[in-house]
Amino acid sequence: MGRDLHFEDINHRRVFTDTNLSVALDRVLEKAGTEGLLSGVEKYADTMFNPFQLSHVQAELELVSRRHPELEEDVRALSEVFEKVVRIRGYVWIVGD
Template sequence: MGVSVAVQDMVHGQISLHYANANTLSKMAMRAPDGTMLGQIHAYADTMFNSHQLRMLVAEIATLSPVDPEEAATLDELAALATDAIGQHGYLWFCGD
Protein backbone atom coordinates (compact mmCIF):
# COMPACT_ATOMS: atom_id res chain seq x y z
CA MET A 1 0.00 0.00 0.00
CA GLY A 2 2.83 2.47 0.71
CA VAL A 3 3.00 5.40 3.07
CA SER A 4 -0.19 7.15 4.14
CA VAL A 5 -0.07 10.67 5.56
CA ALA A 6 -2.21 12.08 8.37
CA VAL A 7 -2.43 15.76 9.20
CA GLN A 8 -2.70 16.24 12.96
CA ASP A 9 -3.40 19.32 15.02
CA MET A 10 -1.26 20.52 17.93
CA VAL A 11 -2.71 17.96 20.35
CA HIS A 12 -2.36 15.11 17.82
CA GLY A 13 -6.02 15.05 16.85
CA GLN A 14 -6.31 13.69 13.32
CA ILE A 15 -7.59 16.25 10.86
CA SER A 16 -7.26 14.27 7.62
CA LEU A 17 -5.77 11.09 6.20
CA HIS A 18 -4.34 10.78 2.68
CA TYR A 19 -3.43 7.75 0.57
CA ALA A 20 -2.95 9.36 -2.83
CA ASN A 21 0.41 8.54 -4.41
CA ALA A 22 1.33 6.46 -1.34
CA ASN A 23 3.49 4.04 -3.31
CA THR A 24 5.32 6.86 -5.05
CA LEU A 25 6.03 8.53 -1.72
CA SER A 26 7.43 5.25 -0.38
CA LYS A 27 9.75 4.87 -3.36
CA MET A 28 10.91 8.48 -3.15
CA ALA A 29 11.60 8.19 0.58
CA MET A 30 13.60 4.99 0.17
CA ARG A 31 15.87 6.46 -2.50
CA ALA A 32 16.26 9.91 -0.92
CA PRO A 33 19.79 10.77 0.23
CA ASP A 34 20.75 10.44 3.89
CA GLY A 35 20.34 13.67 5.81
CA THR A 36 17.31 14.84 3.86
CA MET A 37 13.88 15.26 5.37
CA LEU A 38 12.34 13.08 2.66
CA GLY A 39 14.94 10.44 3.48
CA GLN A 40 13.79 10.43 7.10
CA ILE A 41 10.34 9.12 6.15
CA HIS A 42 10.37 5.42 6.90
CA ALA A 43 8.54 3.36 4.29
CA TYR A 44 7.79 0.48 6.71
CA ALA A 45 7.19 2.22 10.04
CA ASP A 46 5.69 5.40 11.45
CA THR A 47 7.42 8.76 11.16
CA MET A 48 6.19 12.05 12.58
CA PHE A 49 7.38 15.57 11.70
CA ASN A 50 6.61 18.63 13.82
CA SER A 51 6.08 22.14 12.43
CA HIS A 52 9.79 23.00 12.53
CA GLN A 53 10.69 19.85 10.60
CA LEU A 54 7.83 20.47 8.18
CA ARG A 55 9.21 23.90 7.30
CA MET A 56 12.49 22.19 6.39
CA LEU A 57 10.57 19.60 4.35
CA VAL A 58 8.68 22.27 2.40
CA ALA A 59 11.96 24.09 1.65
CA GLU A 60 13.54 20.80 0.55
CA ILE A 61 10.61 19.95 -1.72
CA ALA A 62 11.03 23.31 -3.46
CA THR A 63 14.55 22.26 -4.52
CA LEU A 64 13.65 18.81 -5.86
CA SER A 65 13.25 17.87 -9.51
CA PRO A 66 10.62 15.15 -9.93
CA VAL A 67 11.38 12.51 -12.55
CA ASP A 68 7.79 12.12 -13.75
CA PRO A 69 4.30 13.63 -13.35
CA GLU A 70 3.44 11.18 -10.56
CA GLU A 71 6.40 12.35 -8.47
CA ALA A 72 5.51 15.98 -9.19
CA ALA A 73 1.95 15.38 -7.98
CA THR A 74 3.22 13.57 -4.89
CA LEU A 75 5.59 16.41 -4.01
CA ASP A 76 2.85 19.00 -4.58
CA GLU A 77 0.47 17.08 -2.33
CA LEU A 78 3.12 16.59 0.35
CA ALA A 79 3.98 20.30 0.34
CA ALA A 80 0.28 21.18 0.65
CA LEU A 81 -0.23 18.74 3.53
CA ALA A 82 2.88 20.03 5.29
CA THR A 83 1.72 23.62 4.87
CA ASP A 84 -1.69 22.68 6.27
CA ALA A 85 -0.07 21.03 9.31
CA ILE A 86 2.20 24.05 9.85
CA GLY A 87 -0.88 26.29 9.80
CA GLN A 88 -2.42 24.09 12.51
CA HIS A 89 0.83 24.21 14.55
CA GLY A 90 0.55 20.47 14.16
CA TYR A 91 2.20 17.42 12.71
CA LEU A 92 2.37 15.11 9.74
CA TRP A 93 2.25 11.47 10.67
CA PHE A 94 3.58 9.14 7.99
CA CYS A 95 2.28 5.60 8.44
CA GLY A 96 4.48 3.12 6.61
CA ASP A 97 3.09 -0.07 5.19
Protein backbone atom coordinates in the same frame (compact mmCIF):
# COMPACT_ATOMS: atom_id res chain seq x y z
CA MET B 1 0.31 -1.95 0.93
CA GLY B 2 2.17 1.35 1.29
CA ARG B 3 2.51 4.12 3.79
CA ASP B 4 -0.48 6.09 5.06
CA LEU B 5 -0.36 9.79 5.86
CA HIS B 6 -2.29 11.16 8.81
CA PHE B 7 -2.50 14.83 9.62
CA GLU B 8 -3.02 15.97 13.20
CA ASP B 9 -3.71 19.28 14.87
CA ILE B 10 -1.65 20.84 17.64
CA ASN B 11 -3.33 18.53 20.20
CA HIS B 12 -2.64 15.42 18.10
CA ARG B 13 -6.27 15.02 17.08
CA ARG B 14 -6.47 13.57 13.62
CA VAL B 15 -7.66 16.23 11.21
CA PHE B 16 -7.62 14.11 8.07
CA THR B 17 -6.00 11.12 6.42
CA ASP B 18 -4.93 10.80 2.82
CA THR B 19 -3.96 7.38 1.53
CA ASN B 20 -3.75 8.69 -2.05
CA LEU B 21 -0.65 10.73 -1.23
CA SER B 22 1.27 7.63 -0.17
CA VAL B 23 2.16 6.81 -3.78
CA ALA B 24 3.44 10.35 -4.34
CA LEU B 25 5.41 10.17 -1.11
CA ASP B 26 6.98 6.85 -2.07
CA ARG B 27 8.12 8.26 -5.43
CA VAL B 28 9.59 11.36 -3.79
CA LEU B 29 11.35 9.38 -1.06
CA GLU B 30 13.06 7.21 -3.69
CA LYS B 31 14.75 10.36 -5.04
CA ALA B 32 15.21 12.31 -1.81
CA GLY B 33 18.79 11.25 -1.23
CA THR B 34 20.61 10.17 1.88
CA GLU B 35 20.70 13.46 3.80
CA GLY B 36 17.96 15.47 5.41
CA LEU B 37 14.77 14.58 7.19
CA LEU B 38 13.22 12.73 4.29
CA SER B 39 16.10 10.26 4.30
CA GLY B 40 14.96 9.13 7.75
CA VAL B 41 11.49 8.04 6.64
CA GLU B 42 11.52 4.26 6.83
CA LYS B 43 9.21 2.05 4.82
CA TYR B 44 8.23 -0.16 7.75
CA ALA B 45 8.34 2.31 10.64
CA ASP B 46 6.32 5.35 11.64
CA THR B 47 7.65 8.89 11.27
CA MET B 48 6.20 12.12 12.62
CA PHE B 49 7.13 15.66 11.59
CA ASN B 50 6.30 18.74 13.64
CA PRO B 51 5.80 22.23 12.13
CA PHE B 52 9.46 23.19 12.54
CA GLN B 53 10.62 20.02 10.83
CA LEU B 54 8.03 20.46 8.07
CA SER B 55 9.65 23.75 7.05
CA HIS B 56 12.85 21.79 6.42
CA VAL B 57 10.93 19.04 4.66
CA GLN B 58 9.40 21.66 2.35
CA ALA B 59 12.90 22.82 1.38
CA GLU B 60 13.90 19.22 0.71
CA LEU B 61 10.82 18.74 -1.45
CA GLU B 62 11.73 21.79 -3.52
CA LEU B 63 15.19 20.36 -4.06
CA VAL B 64 13.74 17.02 -5.19
CA SER B 65 11.46 18.87 -7.59
CA ARG B 66 14.37 20.80 -9.11
CA ARG B 67 16.52 17.69 -9.49
CA HIS B 68 13.68 15.49 -10.74
CA PRO B 69 11.14 17.55 -12.73
CA GLU B 70 9.07 14.44 -13.38
CA LEU B 71 8.12 14.52 -9.68
CA GLU B 72 6.88 18.12 -9.74
CA GLU B 73 3.22 17.11 -9.46
CA ASP B 74 3.91 14.74 -6.55
CA VAL B 75 5.96 17.40 -4.76
CA ARG B 76 3.24 20.00 -5.30
CA ALA B 77 0.55 17.72 -3.85
CA LEU B 78 2.63 16.92 -0.78
CA SER B 79 3.70 20.54 -0.28
CA GLU B 80 0.12 21.82 -0.38
CA VAL B 81 -0.98 19.45 2.34
CA PHE B 82 2.13 20.02 4.46
CA GLU B 83 1.57 23.80 4.25
CA LYS B 84 -1.97 23.35 5.58
CA VAL B 85 -0.62 21.33 8.49
CA VAL B 86 1.98 23.99 9.30
CA ARG B 87 -0.74 26.69 9.31
CA ILE B 88 -2.65 24.82 12.04
CA ARG B 89 0.62 24.04 13.86
CA GLY B 90 -0.06 20.36 13.41
CA TYR B 91 1.85 17.21 12.66
CA VAL B 92 2.33 14.86 9.74
CA TRP B 93 2.36 11.24 10.82
CA ILE B 94 3.65 8.80 8.21
CA VAL B 95 2.56 5.28 9.09
CA GLY B 96 4.88 2.61 7.76
CA ASP B 97 3.72 -0.49 5.95
